[in-house]
Amino acid sequence: MTPKSTEKLITAMREKARHLGFDGLEIASANAIPEAADRLRAYLDAGYHGTMGWMEETAGRRASPTGLWPDVRSVIMLAMNYGPGTEPGDGPLANLDRPDRAEISVYARHRDYHDIIKGRLKELASFLVSRTPSEHKPDVKVFVDTAPVMEKPLAQAAGLGWQGKHTNLVSRRIGSWFFLGAIFTTLDLPATGAETDHCGSCRACLDSCPTNAFPAPYQLDARRCISYLTIEHPGPIPHEFRVPMGNRIYGCDDCLAACPWNKFASTAREAKLVARDDLKSPKLADLLQLDDPGFRKLFSGSPIKRIGRNKFIRNVLIAAGNSGCGDLKPHVEILLTDPDETVRGTAVWAFRRLATDPEITAQRRAFSAAETAQSVIAEWTFDT
Template identity: 65%
Template sequence: MTHGLNPVPKDRLRDLLNLEAGKLGFDALAVASPDATPLASARLAEYVAKGRHGSMEWLAETLERRGDPRSLWPEVRSVIMLGMNYGPDENPLDLLQHKDRAAISVYARHRDYHDVIKGRLKELAQKFAARSGADVKVFVDTAPVMEKPLAEAAGIGWQGKHTNLVSREFGSWLFLGSIFTTAELAPDEAESDHCGSCRACLDICPTDAFPAPYQLDARRCISYLTIENKGPIPREFRAAIGNRIYGCDDCLAACPWNKFARSASEAKLVARADLREPKIGDLLALDDTAFRALFSGSPVKRIGRDRFIRNVLIAAGNSNDPSLEPGVGALLGDPSPVVRGAAIWALSKLVEADALRRMIANLPQDEDDDVALERDAALAELAGDHS
């Protein structure tokens, strides 16, 4: 879109951006040139070639477009990168010790950031277009834009060893968005890497998802396993997931640069009270209607009730809380195979061997292969314990 009302001199456009961005709640703004990330394309191609993207096929499908902003929009001359702080007001790692409670990633405990940021970006872009006469396009996360390398090139932060953006001012707690424009804006200086010899984010990962510093294997990442992965969670990772039912904050929360961070000031990015530490037992009882009601406006809603309950069942199995047995047992007959399979596993961790053996014996033959595998695995464990 192009607007030419009340034009602002070119040397004042940056002042306009900073002023309006601040009014809209953005905490960081910087500019990169479209050609500022020449290595990003090759790194992404290597990531996909090694299969580390797992089932996220859209990364492979949009590989060429992600490599260079100009392949997405040839007319772009400047990329305005913006950040919004979503820092928590408490250490999210503390909740991991309370096994009867469910840990939802900090970014998902409030209004979906896509909705919050995209609306603000559009408003800022419209104001900028109206005063500059330039064309603009707005992108937030779901578009094929490599936001973290661009934010590093613009100087907002640097990609840390956990592959996420780290800011000296906001730690690891920044949501990113971008405005592409045909306006010629002076780019900012890129941020340098300040991780040094620190390995805090790598060493804390429960599933060893980092094959090397600055490299992530999504297939081992709890965020991927609980959000993107549609099938059963691989058995090798279940115990390590603990009570994390949606995403994982460990590598973010461990970053020493968070000591300079502050909690989010944007009201829509402050954690909802009912999502801070919900009880696992309460979540097990959610049907589709209740799930949708509880997570209305939250990014959690996007994975759907079945995947969510699968995650809650893994947490139940890790809880060592036998009082959860009735809620878990009720899900053995759930319409969703991924829920039924996870319920078998959770029961195998909560009940005595004889009780489990009776429960499994009373189950009807399941036509779903994954559920049958869960049943066989539980029986095999029982046989091993008996021997």
């Protein structure tokens, strides 16, 4: 392809991407992030990935686009805005001072972005193939956060934004409320140029973290991150993080919300990414009553569904324990005998924070006398 035809193709792709709901398209070469391998290795060696063993298992393919697909020549990076609305309750931290309500990360308040973006990427990739001459027809692959792709370093190399001190991508044009998608192609396209860092001396994101998850600027210890703890971490959540979690039951937006570059952010254009009314400020009392069918029905099509009912109820119980709301106690009490061990143990923690000493003593005696004592008494004797 000639430089002029290539330029025309990229212009057409930008227009098509905008039509499909994307808010940015930039291009990086497949070898644009040579430093990524060493940085990833240092991250894994420090243990910052926690229980996400898949990061270690896929490190070789994750370190470079060519490690994942040797034939790739160019990576087209795309951004899709999911910025919160401006109505009451839309904000990312709107519920933190409402202890009887749950705080859900903005990105998870509607449809699963994987499903939305992947379909649009496939359409854009097909458009790319259709617009290239027959003698230059490229191969393409699309990725949305589910394959071992270093989306954020690639997006910075392409010029969509830069990785801020909180390690998330920031754009001078659209802030930081956006998803990333990638199209790998065998077509050799001109790179659009990397973005530079514009954080300066600001450390608002670092100082906002409730659990001190940043050992240093531009470093994240996932083991201390509320997003990791509520979504990825299996089993009981360590006690040191339970009170700082507050009522955050799925993800955490504190560091994103603190970034001053979000003054340029806008509300999501894609209707499927606009928050559902019932997920803006859900009542903890309602969520505590969800059984597995109820959980699946409520979160059908939502990214929340993937963590499962038991892990979700674990998170809600921590929010209940932090709430100080005595009217949640009956709902917590029912979960003291839940079939899931982690739910039971977390229910004990929450009950002990909401109940009076006589109520706690009565419950302990009841469990000690029950036939099921061996399966539940450990939670009562555990040092909370």
